[in-house]
Amino acid sequence: MAKDRTKIDFQKLEELPPMVQSLRSMAANPTGSWRNLKPVIDLANCIHCTICWKFCPDAAIDWVDDNPVINLDFCKGCGICAEECPKKCIEMVKEGK
Amino acid sequence: MKKVMMGNHAISHGATLSRVQVIAAYPITPQTQVVELLSEIVADQKLKAEFIKVESEHSAMAACIGASSAGARAFTATSAQGLALMHELLHWAAGARLPIVMADINRAMAPPWTIWTDQNDSLSQRDTGWMQFYCQSNQEVLDSVIMAYKVAEKVLMPVMIVLDAFSLSHTYEIVDLPDQALVDTYLPPFDYKYKLNVNDPHTYGGLTTPDWYMEFRVKMQEAMEQALGIIKKEAVEFEKTFGRRYDPVEPYMVDDADIVLVTSGTAASTARFAVDQMRKKGKKVGNLRMRLLRPFPFADVREHLKNARKVVIVDRNISYGYHGIWAQEVKSALYGHSKVPVFNFIAGLGGRDIFPETYIDIVNQVKKMKKPDQELYWVEVKR
Numbered sequence: 001m002a003k004d005r006t007k008i009d010f011q012k013l014e015e016l017p018p019m020v021q022s023l024r025s026m027a028a029n030p031t032g033s034w035r036n037l038k039p040v041i042d043l044a045n046c047i048h049c050t051i052c053w054k055f056c057p058d059a060a061i062d063w064v065d066d067n068p069v070i071n072l073d074f075c076k077g078c079g080i081c082a083e084e085c086p087k088k089c090i091e092m093v094k095e096g097k
Numbered sequence: 098m099k100k101v102m103m104g105n106h107a108i109s110h111g112a113t114l115s116r117v118q119v120i121a122a123y124p125i126t127p128q129t130q131v132v133e134l135l136s137e138i139v140a141d142q143k144l145k146a147e148f149i150k151v152e153s154e155h156s157a158m159a160a161c162i163g164a165s166s167a168g169a170r171a172f173t174a175t176s177a178q179g180l181a182l183m184h185e186l187l188h189w190a191a192g193a194r195l196p197i198v199m200a201d202i203n204r205a206m207a208p209p210w211t212i213w214t215d216q217n218d219s220l221s222q223r224d225t226g227w228m229q230f231y232c233q234s235n236q237e238v239l240d241s242v243i244m245a246y247k248v249a250e251k252v253l254m255p256v257m258i259v260l261d262a263f264s265l266s267h268t269y270e271i272v273d274l275p276d277q278a279l280v281d282t283y284l285p286p287f288d289y290k291y292k293l294n295v296n297d298p299h300t301y302g303g304l305t306t307p308d309w310y311m312e313f314r315v316k317m318q319e320a321m322e323q324a325l326g327i328i329k330k331e332a333v334e335f336e337k338t339f340g341r342r343y344d345p346v347e348p349y350m351v352d353d354a355d356i357v358l359v360t361s362g363t364a365a366s367t368a369r370f371a372v373d374q375m376r377k378k379g380k381k382v383g384n385l386r387m388r389l390l391r392p393f394p395f396a397d398v399r400e401h402l403k404n405a406r407k408v409v410i411v412d413r414n415i416s417y418g419y420h421g422i423w424a425q426e427v428k429s430a431l432y433g434h435s436k437v438p439v440f441n442f443i444a445g446l447g448g449r450d451i452f453p454e455t456y457i458d459i460v461n462q463v464k465k466m467k468k469p470d471q472e473l474y475w476v477e478v479k480r
């Protein structure tokens with residue numbers, strides 16, 4: 001999905017919807033910035049079982065050409081994918097400073 | 098079609114006639130029959146709805162929030178501890194502006210464990226952003242469910258229909274079941290402008306900074322103020338369609354009354370009976386029944402209490418360390434508008450009966466006083 005990141009500035013009350021509602025999908029609001037550990041996948045050992053993709057609580061793993069690809073704009077480094085991977089081919093690596 | 102039914106079944110029929118699409122509820126005495134009958138109606142395919150069995154009241158409200166966000170007409174019912182468990186999500190439903198309707202059967206809070214009526218459960222949820230309609234008959238309960246969806250969906254705020262445990266929930270009365278076709282003309286299908294849509298995804302309820310949080314609260318307050326006007330308009334509209342009328346307050350012989358008893362729920366019907374008895378003996382007593390807690394009908398309260406020489410609020414609830422809760426509300430409405438002395442009596446907690454004689458005793462006690470010499474008076478307490 002194309003990410004439209006145009007900033008939207010409200011000026012007053014009347015312009016707001018009645019409830020807090022993003023004007024675009026979460027694709028426009030990257031939330032991966034506070035990650036300490038990032039998953040690194042060893043695709044040589046990957047059996048393409050999709051378990052990591054299914055378990056990611058933030059839908060931050062994309063499935064591209066039958067391979068899992070971590071979307072680092074949204075991955076928060078929780079490590080659930082590494083924990084669930086039956087081949088243990090996902091390693092949680094410390095983010096560089 | 099007229100039928101004899103218990104208050105709880107009047108709620109179920111009200112929800113069925115409103116064509117609710119999702120029902121999520123957890124059973125609790127004295128609410129159980131509400132969802133029992135609804136589950137049968139859904140199982141018999143007399144109502145096209147999803148009946149979601151949940152593991153708690155917190156989950157029941159969460160399911161209603163999800164359903165309503167997706168644009169479905171959602172319904173639940175609960176009591177006492179169940180309502181208290183929902184508390185967090187009551188704020189969420191109102192803040193997300195979801196027109197969910199729920200019935201709360203007033204049951205006193207534990208401990209000590211109890212199943213009988215008083216109003217502390219619903220009144221404790223006063224500030225969550227839910228409208229609250231207090232009912233006094235099974236007919237009013239059924240009609241209020243239908244009317245609640247109409248009002249809620251216009252202003253996008255949820256409604257709680259409130260009725261007394263046992264003295265209404267399990268009491269059988271004659272109820273006129275309106276024709277489905279007539280209800281359909283009064284209550285069109287729910288068309289939610291902000292519903293979840295996979296083709297146009299949005300995030301709801303996300304982090305909001307101090308820059309904008311307050312503006313959403315202004316919008317909720319404005320919606321509630323708007324709701325009061327809509328409730329008054331709908332009272333007329335409902336009467337035109339169904340021949341029955343429900344105003345924010347119900348005055349009874351208040352115009353020339355020296356003493357006005359302010360009451361709510363089934364205790365209000367008893368008060369009117371007591372007023373009749375006292376009127377026969379030449380005592381100028383009236384009754385003002387409060388139907389609306391939120392939005393609060395300030396103008397109606399001031400108008401109907403303007404001629405009273407003494408106002409007596411009989412509360413079936415208490416805010417420990419303060420007054421009864423209706424007393425706080427009514428006093429606040431009168432402040433700066435009237436100098437009438439206001440007396441507060443606490444009666445009938447935990448389902449203790451409030452009899453006509455209870456009101457007659459209260460009036461006799463008030464007659465002896467020029468103004469209250471205590472913040473509140475306990476009624477029929479064993480000392």
